[in-house]
Amino acid sequence: MANVITDETIEYVGILAKLALSDEEKEQAKKDMGRMLDYIDRLGELDTAGVEPMFHVFPVQNVFREDVVTNGDEREKTLQNAPGAKDGMFVAPRTFD
Amino acid sequence: MDILAYSAVELSAAIREGSVTAVEAMEAVLARIDEKERVLNAYVTIDRERALKAAAAAQEKIEKGELTGPLAGVPAAVKDNLCTEGMRTTCSSKILENFVPAFSAEAVVNLEKAGAVLIGKTNMDEFAMGSTTETSAWGVTRNPQNTDHVPGGSSGGSAAAVAAGECFFALGSDTGGSIRQPASFCGVVGLKPTYGTVSRYGLIAYASSLDQIGPLTRNVADCAAVLEAAASHDPKDSTSIDRKRVGEDTDFTAALQDDVTGMRIGIPRDYFGEGLDSEVRSAVLAAAEVLAAKGAVVEEFDLSLVSYAIPAYYTIAAAEASSNLERFDGIKYGHRAAAYEGLHDMYKKTRSEGFGAEVKRRIMLGAFVLSSGCYDACYLKALKVKAMIKKAFDEAFAMYDLILGPVAPTTAPRLGESLSDPLKMYLGDIYTVAVNLAGLPAVSLPCEVDAKGLPVGLQLIADSFQEKKLIRAAYTYEQAHHKEMR
Numbered sequence: 001m002a003n004v005i006t007d008e009t010i011e012y013v014g015i016l017a018k019l020a021l022s023d024e025e026k027e028q029a030k031k032d033m034g035r036m037l038d039y040i041d042r043l044g045e046l047d048t049a050g051v052e053p054m055f056h057v058f059p060v061q062n063v064f065r066e067d068v069v070t071n072g073d074e075r076e077k078t079l080q081n082a083p084g085a086k087d088g089m090f091v092a093p094r095t096f097d
Numbered sequence: 098m099d100i101l102a103y104s105a106v107e108l109s110a111a112i113r114e115g116s117v118t119a120v121e122a123m124e125a126v127l128a129r130i131d132e133k134e135r136v137l138n139a140y141v142t143i144d145r146e147r148a149l150k151a152a153a154a155a156q157e158k159i160e161k162g163e164l165t166g167p168l169a170g171v172p173a174a175v176k177d178n179l180c181t182e183g184m185r186t187t188c189s190s191k192i193l194e195n196f197v198p199a200f201s202a203e204a205v206v207n208l209e210k211a212g213a214v215l216i217g218k219t220n221m222d223e224f225a226m227g228s229t230t231e232t233s234a235w236g237v238t239r240n241p242q243n244t245d246h247v248p249g250g251s252s253g254g255s256a257a258a259v260a261a262g263e264c265f266f267a268l269g270s271d272t273g274g275s276i277r278q279p280a281s282f283c284g285v286v287g288l289k290p291t292y293g294t295v296s297r298y299g300l301i302a303y304a305s306s307l308d309q310i311g312p313l314t315r316n317v318a319d320c321a322a323v324l325e326a327a328a329s330h331d332p333k334d335s336t337s338i339d340r341k342r343v344g345e346d347t348d349f350t351a352a353l354q355d356d357v358t359g360m361r362i363g364i365p366r367d368y369f370g371e372g373l374d375s376e377v378r379s380a381v382l383a384a385a386e387v388l389a390a391k392g393a394v395v396e397e398f399d400l401s402l403v404s405y406a407i408p409a410y411y412t413i414a415a416a417e418a419s420s421n422l423e424r425f426d427g428i429k430y431g432h433r434a435a436a437y438e439g440l441h442d443m444y445k446k447t448r449s450e451g452f453g454a455e456v457k458r459r460i461m462l463g464a465f466v467l468s469s470g471c472y473d474a475c476y477l478k479a480l481k482v483k484a485m486i487k488k489a490f491d492e493a494f495a496m497y498d499l500i501l502g503p504v505a506p507t508t509a510p511r512l513g514e515s516l517s518d519p520l521k522m523y524l525g526d527i528y529t530v531a532v533n534l535a536g537l538p539a540v541s542l543p544c545e546v547d548a549k550g551l552p553v554g555l556q557l558i559a560d561s562f563q564e565k566k567l568i569r570a571a572y573t574y575e576q577a578h579h580k581e582m583r
Contacts, residue, residue, distance in 0.1 A: 017457075046402075057306075058338065
């Protein structure tokens with residue numbers, strides 16, 4: 001039942017997680033993830049037929065509020081944290097040419 | 098009297114009576130920080146000027162009679178994953194090195210309204226992922242009881258600061274034990290409330306369905322007072338619960354009663370099995386006897402599914418972390434890589450440079466368990482096991498008012514012993530994670546010290562919304578235990 005994590009899987013997870021890993025990090029990640037998944041496989045020992053997945057511990061339904069701004073204009077303060085800002089907007093790298 | 102010998106509630110009473118000022122209290126704390134901080138490294142950020150100014154403002158309000166609560170004028174510390182307006186908030190991560198929030202977390206706002214005065218931000222495992230405070234990008238925090246040992250984590254800075262007198266109380270957050278375990282390792286009181294009791298607005302999310310903010314304090318009376326001030330129903334957090342509407346108040350200090358007569362306490366046999374240190378076992382069982390001698394009915398029972406809590410927890414927590422931490426993209430805040438080719442390369446380089454090894458490990462595991470090949474067998478399976486664990490607790494609380502057990506299998510490990518084997522470190526969370534999965538309240542109380550002089554923690558767990566039972570039993574134990582120690 002040991003999980004063997006392939007190079008392809010690590011590449012795929014790297015794309016999903018948006019992480020660029022060094023070769024050394026990839027090797028370590030393969031080992032760590034394999035061990036964790038072996039451990040998670042233990043959940044398979046339990047019969048969960050007919051059990052609903054519990055996303056939330058309390059029966060909370062949609063929570064609505066009036067669509068009214070209450071926190072004022074925080075644009076300047078917000079943009080001060082941005083690595084790049086111009087004309088009251090975030091600066092992002094070009095996404096298409 | 099030495100100002101630093103006061104508890105938070107005693108200090109505030111002394112300030113309101115006029116025998117001490119809030120500024121003198123802050124100066125005493127800052128002097129203690131000067132003395133201890135070079136070794137302990139409990140804080141990431143300390144803002145002296147702001148702290149002294151805020152203390153002076155609090156003093157003025159107290160003198161005018163505008164601030165009368167039990168925390169008025171008390172210097173407090175806040176874990177560095179809680180946003181503080183105008184004060185750097187890093188989550189102990191390089192990716193947020195220069196982040197200065199535009200608003201404060203609701204829990205912080207509530208405490209400041211109650212008159213508490215912010216000293217600074219405490220060190221933690223990066224993004225609260227860890228059990229030792231060793232994954233912080235800003236260096237390890239040391240355990241004030243023995244500086245060769247870790248303070249626990251992830252709220253290790255908060256626990257160490259409280260234990261060392263570097264603050265009168267602190268806020269932490271608990272996703273899988275991150276308040277209770279460091280409280281246990283440092284010999285202070287730590288409480289994780291029922292999910293939804295303290296607003297998570299402004300708490301930088303790790304695993305949103307499990308995260309709860311709570312107090313770390315010197316004693317149970319402080320714990321009740323801080324929880325009472327921090328708790329609120331907040332429309333800004335859609336999972337915040339209006340406890341009054343479910344018939345439960347937040348009048349926690351009313352539960353400070355030295356009486357457990359007739360209270361039914363269950364001890365899960367599975368919590369005392371293999372892997373539990375013998376000194377921890379005997380200390381916790383001795384604490385159970387103290388409560389029995391005070392009139393509680395204590396008996397053993399079988400709580401099922403104990404060994405499945407950790408795999409379920411790490412699956413769910415990693416999944417939510419991978420989703421929550423997508424927001425760190427180098428655009429809105431935090432670090433951005435200096436050189437890159439296009440948007441996706443910028444994302445990847447920024448995140449790879451900004452996140453530490455443990456955070457990357459959990460994000461990758463989370464991305465994997467949510468990916469199409471694993472979603473049903475890993476993620477949904479874990480959520481089903483979570484439902485079964487909640488049901489096991491429901492059955493236990495049909496029989497008992499409280500569950501009693503250890504907080505962690507051992508006392509604080511030595512620095513550097515834990516990170517080399519992540520799975521082994523995760524197994525140390527065995528007695529704490531199930532509480533988060535089931536959304537329950539639980540408290541960690543100092544009971545004994547082991548042969549190395551390290552504190553052992555006692556954990557009490559209650560059913561949802563039954564914090565008052567926890568506080569009553571904790572207070573009763575503390576009173577009896579203090580008498581014993583004298």
